[in-house]
Amino acid sequence: MVKSRILIIALLLVAACAEENDIAPRPNVVLISIDSLRQDRLGCYGHELEFAPDLKVSPNLDHLAKVGERFMNAFTSTSWTLPSHAALMTGLNDRAHGVETGSFKIDPKHEVLAELFQDAGWRTFGVYSGGFLDPRHGFSRGFDKYESAILDSKECQDAVAHEMKLVEEQAPDIEWNSKRIARLRKIILRYQNRGQQVSDAAITMLEDNHEDGKPFFLFTHFFDVHHDYLPERIDPELALSFDPTYEGIWTGKDWTERAVDPGTRKPNLGRRDLAHVMAMYDAEVHLVDRQIGRIFAWLKRNSLWDNTIVVVVSDHGEEFFDHGGITHANNLHNELIRIPLFLKEAKRVNSITGNISEQVVGIHHIAPTLLQLAGVKESCNQNKRGILESNGNEGVISRLQVFSSSNRQGNIRDAWRDQEYSVLRWFRPDPVSGELKLATHPKTNQPAVLIYDLSQDPLEQSPLNLSDPRATIALKRFHRDAMLEEKQAQKISQSPVAARLANIRTSEETEFLEALGYALAPQEIEDTSIYFSFPLPLPNEN
Ligand SMILES: [Zn+2]
Incomplete structure (x- = not known):
């Protein structure tokens, strides 16, 4: 009796599922993060290759823009990998998720x-190629x-041995110690282009698991675009074709170490050299676009494309002296915070195709x-405002907080932007109270508050005078959003700090150093005694 009742319930459940499936099968979800990718370096966002006008930089993402939606005003939460991915995965802003330092x-x-x-x-599968995405x-x-x-x-030991020889x-007189070796290992990890390994692993996971009828969530993190730029290691012909006429000495390898004159803080390379380095970035x-294309092709080959939601995004951009600096994690300007974002829904009667959205996301x-x-x-973490239901009237706040362990000094900034304006602020901690105060930057003499009218000045080159009425509007909106x-x-509770600290080293890192016979130098632990305490912006701040 009991048995037959269970059978009836099971049959009812199967029928209910079948009915549901007939209406809308549960979609698969593919979320792709491309580290350090600027919005304005993709074809569909208007980028043309300076030295190879006949080539397309991002054909697969351009295709995604055609079949889905492309966002012009998508902003990340900061200009480095760990907190922005924490925001991506938790759906919480940086203030709420509290992942503040490495x-x-x-x-x-x-x-x-x-x-x-x-x-x-x-079913849930993830593959990553940058250290901060570590378990x-x-x-x-x-x-x-x-x-x-x-x-x-x-592999890391072999690569390190190779670079040590170089x-x-x-x-010839260099003396190796654990600190130097650990640093070399870090640099070598920056050289790697592991896009193919990312897509190979992703496709293998899907191959092994897609036939049981369950939907899947796939997350991939591509690190290739992150400096250094060494496309020639994967495809020398491609690297050459992106800048066939360059005759200078600069390459994308270690360029970040040499690009800035330590005395004057000015670029050490000429315009043409910089353009070459940027062509290697492109x-x-x-190369990443090619690997993403392989994942798309697999989905199509297996008739899964139509029922798969696809999002492609980057965690932050990259600076090429746009505001006097290079790489990322130093500033919160447009080239670092405005990110590419694509959304393709599963194919439904009313799904959006080819749209260009101006909505702030x-x-x-x-x-x-x-x-x-x-x-x-x-x-319950979620802020109940998905992209599709966001009213687009609010801006996005981003933050950067880098403390050195010894003196509590850091690169402490926050920024806000919407479609029309952006505000950037710089702080220093009061030496006595530790309280953050607005301050002029001691090295660059940059004012403490910078406000831009993005409709006139999208690249944030000419800050508004603080007495300008537009500056007042921007500050009011910043205040409202803060x-x-x-x-x-x-509303979001956080665990005590001790429960939120990560292990110091990955097991691979420990294994690597020990295998080379080097004693492990104690890792410096950051001062975590002060955390986000950014003062709220005042509507009339100046
Ligand atoms: Zn990153």
Whole structure:
């Protein structure tokens, strides 16, 4: 009797599922993050290759823009990898998720996207190729499989031995110690283009698991575009074709170490040299686009493309002296904070194709949007504002906070922007109270508050006079959004700091150093005794 009742219930459930499936099968979700990718270096965002006008930098992403939606005003939460990915995965702004320095992991209290999909019955796969996405920072939570495409310990040892030889040719008297070796290892990890390994791993995970009828959530993180730029190591012909006429001495290798004159802080290279380095950056973008194309092709070959939601985004941009600096994590200007964002919905009667959206979107809006589109209930973390339901009238706040361990000095900035304006602020801690105060930058003499009218000055080159009425409008909006953000953050509880700190080293790093016979130097632990305490902007601040 009991048995037959269970059977009846099971049959009813199957029937209900079949009915649901007939209406709308649960979609697959693919979320792709491309590290360090500027919005304005993609073809569909208007980029043309200066030295190779007949080539296309990003044909696969251009195609995605045609079949989905492309966002012009998508902004990340900061200009470095760890907090922006924490915002991507938790759906929380930086103030709320609290991943503030490299010592932190995602708060165990905060649910992440993969957990929510896993709980709802999705298979979950992740593959990453940059160190901050390591499980020790909490990114593997909720994944059935979460793999690294970074060099393993043996590959890393071989690469280090190779580079040591090159260094010794230049400096035969060099004495190696654990600190130097660890630094060389870090540099070598920057050289790697592991895009192919990322897409290989992703495709293998899908191949092995797509036939059981369950939907999947796939996350991939591509690190190739991050400096250094060495496309010639993957495809020498491609690298050459992106800048066939260059005859100078600059390459994308170690360029960040040499590009700035340490005395004058001015560029050490000429305009043409810089253009060459940027062409190598573009070639890296192309290499990633090619690997993304392989994932798209696999989905299409297996008739899964139409029922798959695809989001492609970057965690931050990259600076090429746009505001006097290079790389990222130093500033919060447009070239670092405005990011590419694509969204292709699963094919439905009313799905959006080919749209260009001007709506303001933060990187933390992506998680709730994916959950909504896939029909998974939102977690209590979420701010209830997915991209699709955001009214687009608010701006996005980003923050940068870099403390040195000894003196509490740092590069402490915040910024706000919407479609029309941006505001950037710079702080210094009061030497006695530690309280953050607005301050002129001691090295660059940059004013403490910079305000731009993006309609007139999209590249943020000429700050408004603070007495300009537009500056007042921008500050009022910043103030309004900071209050809203603070209110949202107050609703999210955080674990005590000790529960949010990551392990110091990855197991690969420890294994690598020990295998070479070097004693492990104690790692400097950042001063985590002061955290985000950015004063709210005042409507009449100046
Ligand atoms: Zn990054």
